[in-house]
Amino acid sequence: xxxxxxxxxxxxxxxxxxxxxxxxxxxxxxxxxxxxxxxxxxxxxxxxxxxxxxxxxxxxxxxxxxxxxxxxxxxxxxxxxxxxxxxxxxxxxxxxxxxxxxxxxxxxxxxxxxxxxxxxxxxxxxxxxxxxxxxxxxxxxxxxxxxxxxxxxxxxxxxxxxxxxxxxxxxxxxxxxxxxxxxxxxxxxxxxxxxxxxxxxxxxxxxxxxxxxxxxxx
Numbered sequence: 001x002x003x004x005x006x007x008x009x010x011x012x013x014x015x016x017x018x019x020x021x022x023x024x025x026x027x028x029x030x031x032x033x034x035x036x037x038x039x040x041x042x043x044x045x046x047x048x049x050x051x052x053x054x055x056x057x058x059x060x061x062x063x064x065x066x067x068x069x070x071x072x073x074x075x076x077x078x079x080x081x082x083x084x085x086x087x088x089x090x091x092x093x094x095x096x097x098x099x100x101x102x103x104x105x106x107x108x109x110x111x112x113x114x115x116x117x118x119x120x121x122x123x124x125x126x127x128x129x130x131x132x133x134x135x136x137x138x139x140x141x142x143x144x145x146x147x148x149x150x151x152x153x154x155x156x157x158x159x160x161x162x163x164x165x166x167x168x169x170x171x172x173x174x175x176x177x178x179x180x181x182x183x184x185x186x187x188x189x190x191x192x193x194x195x196x197x198x199x200x201x202x203x204x205x206x207x208x209x210x211x212x213x214x215x216x217x218x
Contacts, residue, residue: 004066004097006089017089019058019066029056050074057086066097088207104204112197119193 003026006017013031020026027046029037037048037056046058055072070086091097104111172178 002095004095005092006066006069006097007092008071008087008089010071010087013053015053015056015071015089017056017058017069019060019069021065023064025058025060025064025066027058055086065100067100068097087210088204090211101204104201105208108201111201112194115197115200116190116194119190122189122193 003021004019006015006019008015014033016030018026018028023042025039025041025043025046027037027039027041027048028035029039029048029050031053036050036053039046039048044060044062044064046056046060048056048058050056051074054074055076057070057072059067059070061067068091069089071089072086076085091101
């Protein structure tokens with residue numbers, strides 16, 4: 001697989017990142033032609049800190065494809081490093097990362113739909129697997145286990161504690177809220193996927209506008 005190259009001039013210094021697309025990710029970060037870091041890892045989100053040149057965050061897709069490289073200043077806060085701030089390095093023209101970025105900007109609704117469907121899959125697929133395993137388990141003729149005779153334990157008389165006779169107000173949750181609470185473990189991943197997709201679209205638009213402003217100034 002071809003390595004992905006990202007480059008960007010930030011504060012007068014040229015940052016260049018070569019991100020390998022192999023299973024074991026190989027990342028080389030250089031500034032003005034000098035290698036700052038050479039890292040090999042299996043993590044999909046790679047964070048590299050250098051006291052002189054700041055922070056670098058390289059993100060891979062679930063399939064191991066380099067998606068973006070983001071530079072942060074040395075004094076960046078934790079919220080910025082989570083993916084909302086920083087300066088994205090520009091992917092090489094014609095590269096898979098550049099094509100992916102263009103698709104996100106040109107078709108934001110499709111991107112949001114794909115990410116939301118990913119959230120749905122995270123909920124539905126485990127349920128389907130669990131149901132399939134349950135059917136298999138019920139069809140297997142398991143041997144009967146011998147019963148174990150447990151001794152009868154003596155009952156212990158407990159003191160009766162008088163409780164105040166409080167009258168609670170007659171109030172019930174609205175039906176829609178009760179449904180959400182009952183299905184929260186299924187709804188939350190889908191909502192989170194949709195919100196993250198919208199945030200990523202906005203972030204990429206801001207980064208694209210920042211690059212355009214930089215090109216006009218130069």
